[in-house]
Amino acid sequence: MSDIMDLKNDQTLMAISTGDMSWNKTGSWRYMRPLYENKIPPCTVGCPAHEKIPQYFALVKEKKYKEAWETILPDNPMPGVTGRVCYHPCENVCNRGEYDETIAIHNMERFVADQNLDNHIPEYLVSKEKREEKVAIIGSGPAGLSAAYQLVRQGFKVTVFESANEAGGMLRIGIPSYRLPREILDKEIDDIKRLGVEIRAGITIGKDLPLSNLQKNFDAVLIAVGAYKSWGMQIPGEELKGIRSGLDYLKQYNLQEQATTGKNVVVVGGGNTAIDTARSALRMGAEKVTIVYRRSRAEMPAVPEEIEDAKKEGVQFVFLANPIAFHGNGSVQEVELIKMELGEPDKSGRRRPNPVKGSEYRIEADQVLLAIGEVPDLEFTEGQFKLLHDRLNLDNGQMTSQKGIFACGDAANGPIGTVVDAIATGHRAATAIGQYLRNGKVALNGKMESGVPFDTINLDYFVNEPRPKEQQHHPETLKENFEEVNLGITIEDALNEANRCFSCGTCTYCDNCLIFCPDVAIHLDPVKHEYIIDYDYCKGCGVCVHECPRNAMAFEEELKWNK
Amino acid sequence: MSQQLIDIPEVELMGKGHVACPGCGSTVAMRFVLKALGEETMAVIPACCWTIVDGPTPSSVLKIPVMHTAFETAASAASGLKHGLDARGEKNTTVMAWAGDGGTFDIGFQAISGAAERNEDIIYFTYDNEAYMNTGVQRSSATPEGAWTTTTPTKTPKNKPKKDIVEALAAHHIPYIATASIAFPEDLIAKVKKAKEIRGMKFIHIISPCPPGWKSLPNDSIRLARLAVETKIFPLYEVEDGWKYHITHESKGTPVKEYLKAQGRFNHLTDADIENIQKTMDRKWKMLKMKEKLSLEEMEVLD
Ligand SMILES: Cc1cc2nc3c(=O)[nH]c(=O)nc-3n(C[C@H](O)[C@H](O)[C@H](O)COP(=O)(O)OP(=O)(O)OC[C@H]3O[C@@H](n4cnc5c(N)ncnc54)[C@H](O)[C@@H]3O)c2cc1C
Ligand SMILES: Cc1ncc(C[n+]2csc(CCOP(=O)(O)OP(=O)(O)O)c2C)c(N)n1
Ligand code: SF4
Ligand code: SF4
Ligand code: SF4
Ligand code: SF4
Ligand SMILES: [Mg+2]
Numbered sequence: 001m002s003d004i005m006d007l008k009n010d011q012t013l014m015a016i017s018t019g020d021m022s023w024n025k026t027g028s029w030r031y032m033r034p035l036y037e038n039k040i041p042p043c044t045v046g047c048p049a050h051e052k053i054p055q056y057f058a059l060v061k062e063k064k065y066k067e068a069w070e071t072i073l074p075d076n077p078m079p080g081v082t083g084r085v086c087y088h089p090c091e092n093v094c095n096r097g098e099y100d101e102t103i104a105i106h107n108m109e110r111f112v113a114d115q116n117l118d119n120h121i122p123e124y125l126v127s128k129e130k131r132e133e134k135v136a137i138i139g140s141g142p143a144g145l146s147a148a149y150q151l152v153r154q155g156f157k158v159t160v161f162e163s164a165n166e167a168g169g170m171l172r173i174g175i176p177s178y179r180l181p182r183e184i185l186d187k188e189i190d191d192i193k194r195l196g197v198e199i200r201a202g203i204t205i206g207k208d209l210p211l212s213n214l215q216k217n218f219d220a221v222l223i224a225v226g227a228y229k230s231w232g233m234q235i236p237g238e239e240l241k242g243i244r245s246g247l248d249y250l251k252q253y254n255l256q257e258q259a260t261t262g263k264n265v266v267v268v269g270g271g272n273t274a275i276d277t278a279r280s281a282l283r284m285g286a287e288k289v290t291i292v293y294r295r296s297r298a299e300m301p302a303v304p305e306e307i308e309d310a311k312k313e314g315v316q317f318v319f320l321a322n323p324i325a326f327h328g329n330g331s332v333q334e335v336e337l338i339k340m341e342l343g344e345p346d347k348s349g350r351r352r353p354n355p356v357k358g359s360e361y362r363i364e365a366d367q368v369l370l371a372i373g374e375v376p377d378l379e380f381t382e383g384q385f386k387l388l389h390d391r392l393n394l395d396n397g398q399m400t401s402q403k404g405i406f407a408c409g410d411a412a413n414g415p416i417g418t419v420v421d422a423i424a425t426g427h428r429a430a431t432a433i434g435q436y437l438r439n440g441k442v443a444l445n446g447k448m449e450s451g452v453p454f455d456t457i458n459l460d461y462f463v464n465e466p467r468p469k470e471q472q473h474h475p476e477t478l479k480e481n482f483e484e485v486n487l488g489i490t491i492e493d494a495l496n497e498a499n500r501c502f503s504c505g506t507c508t509y510c511d512n513c514l515i516f517c518p519d520v521a522i523h524l525d526p527v528k529h530e531y532i533i534d535y536d537y538c539k540g541c542g543v544c545v546h547e548c549p550r551n552a553m554a555f556e557e558e559l560k561w562n563k
Numbered sequence: 564m565s566q567q568l569i570d571i572p573e574v575e576l577m578g579k580g581h582v583a584c585p586g587c588g589s590t591v592a593m594r595f596v597l598k599a600l601g602e603e604t605m606a607v608i609p610a611c612c613w614t615i616v617d618g619p620t621p622s623s624v625l626k627i628p629v630m631h632t633a634f635e636t637a638a639s640a641a642s643g644l645k646h647g648l649d650a651r652g653e654k655n656t657t658v659m660a661w662a663g664d665g666g667t668f669d670i671g672f673q674a675i676s677g678a679a680e681r682n683e684d685i686i687y688f689t690y691d692n693e694a695y696m697n698t699g700v701q702r703s704s705a706t707p708e709g710a711w712t713t714t715t716p717t718k719t720p721k722n723k724p725k726k727d728i729v730e731a732l733a734a735h736h737i738p739y740i741a742t743a744s745i746a747f748p749e750d751l752i753a754k755v756k757k758a759k760e761i762r763g764m765k766f767i768h769i770i771s772p773c774p775p776g777w778k779s780l781p782n783d784s785i786r787l788a789r790l791a792v793e794t795k796i797f798p799l800y801e802v803e804d805g806w807k808y809h810i811t812h813e814s815k816g817t818p819v820k821e822y823l824k825a826q827g828r829f830n831h832l833t834d835a836d837i838e839n840i841q842k843t844m845d846r847k848w849k850m851l852k853m854k855e856k857l858s859l860e861e862m863e864v865l866d
Binding site (some may be wrong): 015023459519539545 | 566568569575577578579580582583585586587588590594618620621622623628629661669716739745746748774780781782783784785786788789
């Protein structure tokens, strides 16, 4: 020190400091430690396939659409399909919804898929190590396809048996092309086939080939036969000509491009099959289509957007009424309805409809399409399996009551009824089969915990902005017109939406933590592109953690780290 | 990959190892100010927390020359330093005074008033933590009405309003005055850069949360600096030539309660007290808006 204090002739009488303060390691003051810690967002938890939503949004922001697509693919090989037809449970739990409007996640998914129509699933997603074991999959719906894809990725040999002449299940047989253009479906199925999945179409297990044959020739079997058998109504007159299941009707049109359609059609049911049947009948020449549903609009299981679209297209609705008989002379002419009123909530939480005595009345119809639910057709299993509510009963590892035989999708018990559930359970089944074939035991992960809570988002860094509106095309004349109705969102909207997302729990490299640190203790490593906290100086004030807009940091007691 | 929300210069002229309390707002303020001014800057620091924060001889956490002076002399010492540099031909060096509220609103006021009247070419910053913090939280004329300090205990909290230092400086008709908050780094840096380009006396008033003095959580410092602005308690604005008012951020009008409740120094306030503070702030905001409107009208007349 003395040399600094030394007085030279030309210097004033003043102490001069020339050293810095780096010797003063203020990190020793710290009793709380900030850390970088990405967490799972609620949308990822809400999506049954657990897509990495903020992660692919980050790539969209940089216009890296291919990389964004490749971020979705490990969880879902068909984002073009789900981006169009998924009922998007992810959006129901999106944190942004508590602030202004939920992020249009399904539009984003479709946007990303549509930017990649000329690309194919990259080889790097498939394990280089090939395995000898063979797996048979019965059914090529989304469940079977998703499982086949995941098993091929693990290196297994996969053969899919499909009774229809083409793969796709309900995506092809049920969902109309004005909601899911077949080019998109074909493209995404083709991508899966390219990876080496063998699809043997036109083979019905139980008819063309017994299940026992598969058990003999394959190391594992996966049942993914969906739910095709329609419920009847068990009421008088059901055998009249002109009465059939809505699903059969859709199937006939979708596979043969024609199906007899009446002029005055009544559709019975309140789910999406009912809506699709009604909207398809209008396109196939019906002059009037009426949906009859026994509860009220509020209880309809169909998604609101599609009910709206059906209304826009001219579908009529009769709520709180139920058929009790069909009348006609050989062919159906009238539907006899009874009015219903809503009572106490039932098991599903919806209010139970009760008939109102003496309220019977009749409406005219020359065709009746029943869309009141389907169950799996499990005849081919010859009663060898344990069932629960008409579906295959599974253990925690997606295995049926028969060793080595697994099931997924609508045929099995568990989350059912949607495409993304099928994709998710197909993935789980593939993981289970992989474990089973490799080491004879199955141990799947438990349920994903709930995501980053809304109240941990720092709203000071966001402003209100509206959700984009998807463009639609409602043709002037519906007849013969199966063109796609929903047109997706624009590039500008997609970029804006990616920015509107809070990116809950996922660091976006916004630098806030670094900028506000009072102790200049945070740096960005330019090579690794990671933030580094200099614990020699960090005093543990927690400013960085608090000013992180999206809860991508943690704050823990220092004691835990100093053992 | 970076998706910055806040765009500020990368240059870092504050080093590591300073001795400010965890979460000290005045250190963030210093960091931002030096980003705006750059290397060719000299600072004068009178007695205040920053005397200590900077480090003991022979160490200094700042990578620019710093002159430590007596409590009441920041403005006059900075004036002298500027003249000395001018005499040596080093005209490009920015001279800043960096003082607490005590050294500015109270004991240093005579020196500032003099420098302002002479229109000295310096930037005078006051980081306002609203009390004499370095000596243990004694009240200053910047302490807000109703606040606890060790000299205004909760039984008899401060019963005088905070001195309006901006108005006092505006009455000196100096070229540039601004308020700033560390929660608005871009606004703060833009104002400092603007001040650097203006010749003559500049005064910048920065609200500076102090966790021990405000009895607030260290991790709340940026939030409090933001709430001070959004509640209209500390509006962000500029005054040029003593009469041209310009609000640089429209305060949201968040209830003052949110700001007060996060600070232990206001714990004793009743709902009625808070209501009174709310009314005062609403009135002051309205007056400020009127001044802005009037000066805009007047500028149009001049055009
Ligand atoms: C009209 C309609 C519209 C729908 N719309 C939507 C929607 O918009 N969004 C949504 O998420 N969900 C929708 N769903 C539900 C969704 O389609 C199903 O939940 C999903 O397809 C189930 O997938 P899966 O793979 O389990 O079965 P499926 O898709 O039903 O596929 C099963 C496949 O197995 C084949 N198969 C059956 N038995 C055999 C056998 N013995 N041998 C060989 N092959 C056999 C079938 O031919 C079929 O291809 C809709 C359903 C319908 C009926
Ligand atoms: C003439 C004189 N009186 C008293 C002091 C003791 N003193 C040193 S710092 C300080 C308080 C400074 O308060 P403020 O200017 O608000 O800065 P802060 O400490 O709050 O940062 C006091 C009273 C002094 N250094 N000189
Ligand atoms: S704001 Fe973004 S990350 Fe958060 S839940 Fe919604 S989509 Fe997911
Ligand atoms: S802001 Fe800086 S000093 Fe405070 S906890 Fe974070 S890294 Fe540590
Ligand atoms: S503040 Fe920004 S950069 Fe820092 S952790 Fe949070 S998201 Fe990442
Ligand atoms: S007492 Fe307040 S102003 Fe002084 S160093 Fe500590 S936090 Fe900063
Ligand atoms: Mg002070």
